[in-house]
Amino acid sequence: MxxxxxxxxxxxxxxxxxxxxxxxxxxxxxxxxxxxxxxxxxxxxxxxxxxxxxxxxxxxxxxxxxxxxxxxxxxxxxxxxxxxxxxxxxxxxxxxxxxxxxxVTSITLRLQKMQQATNSLHLKYSRSQQILERHVGQPVVDKVHAGSYTLKAEGIRQYITTMFIDVRNFTVFNEAHDAQVVMTTINAYLDIILDEVLNHQGIIDKVTGDGAMTVFGVTGEHKHGAEQSAYDAALIMMNRVASHNQERESQGLEAMKIGMGIASGEAVTGVVGTHKRRAFTAFGRHVNLAARLESKAPGGSILLDDPTYQALSDRKGQTFSTVQLTLKGIGDMQAWRNDVTLS
Amino acid sequence: MIQKKVCMLGGFGVGKTSLVARFVHSRFSDQYLSTMGVKVDRKGVDVGDRHVNMMLWDIYGEEANRKVATSYLRGTSGAILVADGTRPETLETTQILLQRLQDTVGDIPSILLINKHDLTDQWAVTDSALDALQAASRPVYLSSAKTGEHVETAFHTLAELMVPS
Structure with a gap:
């Protein structure tokens, strides 16, 4: 030996x-x-x-x-x-x-401290990543981690599609119900809306209480274009909200439709705020246009600006009509209206 | 009395130790303390007219750079695979561990617990993923060591699988 x-x-x-x-x-x-x-x-x-x-x-x-x-x-x-x-x-x-x-108590306790620190750090990282994913979606988080996308304070000029979504008649609902009921109800609608935005590689710019501002094309993850991704997300949202409304009505609860405005154009995307509190956002003329279109869209309808409509490679068998609108701060314009046919 | 060795297997921080503490001692702590090596606890359960003494091996969580050694698995009669429902990637770890278990001791009874079901806001296992898991032959439970949801049921189900009537 x-x-x-x-x-x-x-x-x-x-x-x-x-x-x-x-x-x-x-x-x-x-x-x-x-x-x-x-x-x-x-x-x-x-x-x-x-x-x-x-x-x-x-x-x-x-x-x-x-x-x-x-x-x-x-x-x-x-x-x-x-x-x-x-x-x-x-x-x-x-x-x-x-x-x-x-x-081996002594060495095990020493190792446990290291293990504990490593595991706790990993769990915190995992939780932070999950929170970030909920705001901007996994593809963006992956790109940020890979260093291929940075949220710059000075912003990035790029062509994007912006979609505003709003739950109609929510103000009336809000007035008529207890705050806890209101919170639970709006979260059920927002779950559907935000889920489909993230499923289509969109970014949730902000949740506005009874709706959301979302952007597509910031990370270039759209095989058929950011316009098509936004439109596809909008159609699925309409169908899922309709199913959700059917379920609510069968329980004797109020149903609320959603209306949407989609516009595309050049924007500057980046972060705004101070070092302590920052938020992603997009600025551009078409962003305001998307917001105005949403304000004119009846429940169950989508209003699109012409660049978005023209860029769609697949209209999914939906019927569009042209509408003349007078929009606050923008003036008269022609838009495309789709009263969504549910599938 | 019948003695059966049961291994708790899963990634780190999924709640294996908390599940044992809930089942054996009816207690829960929010404080996370990393398990080193193995801690063995015992609890008896009745299966029909037979008493089964379950020896619960609470084994450290699997990590990329610290695999669960097969020596801990030798002589195991059943396994409780544990995943964290707020971290879907921990489901993959249970599949890796199940394969290692089968390679070491063969096809023995096992159940899958998707734990932390009380954390509804952070829950990240989709219904379709759950449907796929439930289509497999082993029982799947959504559990919570914090509230006790499905904890007793899960351990009893495994005891019944290990000691069929």
């Missing part, structure tokens, strides 16, 4: 430094490999009293139950005892079966 090339006194020094605190205790098993034939060491840490010769080896500790006879070398590490101490059990085959217990 190889041995360390160390003078006896140095070996003794190392033994004192590392092994003494481990309080090793051992048993050798009989020929059956199941009963104690011989023992030694300090057993006070590992069990009440001293093991008895002839007793089953798995009586030494519950974790050994059913393990004997053991044909191979085997190790169970960092077993937490009832006395708040940790120990390792090594089973060693050498002219019979030997079982050794060693106290």
């Amino acid at each position: 190889p041995t360390l090339d160390l003078p006896k006194h140095l070996m003794g020094y190392l033994t004192d430094m590392y092994l003494k605190d481990m309080k090793p205790a051992w048993v050798r098993l009989d020929a059956s490999g199941e009963h104690i034939a011989e023992m030694g060491g300090d057993w006070s840490v590992y069990c009440d009293g001293t093991p008895s010769i002839g007793n089953p080896a798995d009586d030494l500790n519950p974790v050994l139950m059913g393990l004997f006879p053991m044909p191979d070398d085997f190790r169970l590490s960092q077993i937490e005892g009832d006395n708040e101490r940790y120990f390792d059990i090594d089973i060693i085959q050498h002219d019979g079966c030997w079982v050794m217990f060693s106290d």
Whole structure:
């Protein structure tokens, strides 16, 4: 058997430094490999009293139950005892079966502090990521982490599609019900709305209480264009809200429709606010236009500006009509109206 | 009396220790304390007219750089796989651990708990993902060590699977 090339006194020094605190205790098993034939060491840490010769080896500790006879070398590490101490059990085959217990409390507690810090950090990171994803969607979070998208204070000039969504008649509902009912109800509608925005790689710029401002195209994740993504999201939202309304009506509750305005154009996107409180947003003429279109869209309808309408590669079999509108701060204009046919 | 070794398996921070504490000691703490190695607890349950002593091995959570050693799995009769419903990625960890368990001890009874169901606002397991999990042969429960939801049921179900009548 190889041995360390160390003078006896140095070996003794190392033994004192590392092994003494481990309080090793051992048993050798009989020929059956199941009963104690011989023992030694300090057993006070590992069990009440001293093991008895002839007793089953798995009586030494519950974790050994059913393990004997053991044909191979085997190790169970960092077993937490009832006395708040940790120990390792090594089973060693050498002219019979030997079982050794060693106290590893000190090193385990040190490792636990590190493990605890690492795990806690990971959990906090995971929670932060989840919150961020809820605001801007996973594709944006992935891009931010990969460094391929940065939210710059000076903003980025880009072509995007903006969609405003509003739950109609909410003010009336708000006046007629308890605040808790109002909160629960609006959250059910917003769940559908925001879910579809994120499902279509949109970003939720802001939730406005009974609606939302959302933008598409900020991260360039749209295979058929940001306009198409916004429109697809709008149609699915309309269908899901209609199902939700059916369910509410079957329970004798008020149903509320949604109206939407979609416009596309150049905008500057970035962060606004101070170092302590910042928020993503988009500025641009078409952003105001989308807001004005939404204000004119009846429940169940979508109003689109011409650039958005022209960019759609798939209108999903929906019928559009042109409408002449006079919009506050914008003036007279022609828009496209789709009274959504539910699928 | 029948003794059965049961392993609690899952990623870190999914609530394995809390589930055992709820089942064995009827208590819950919000404080997270990372499990090192293994802690063994015991609790007896009745299955028909038989008494089963469940030895619950609460094993440290699997991580990318710290895999659960197969030595802990030897002699296991059943497993409770635990995922965190607010972290869907922990469901993948249960699948990895299930495979390791099967490679080590064969196909033994197991159940899946998707824990932290009380955290409704943070819940992130979709209905379709849940449907897919429930289509597999093993029982799946949405549980909460905090409220006790489905904790007793889950352990009893596993006991029944390990000691069929």
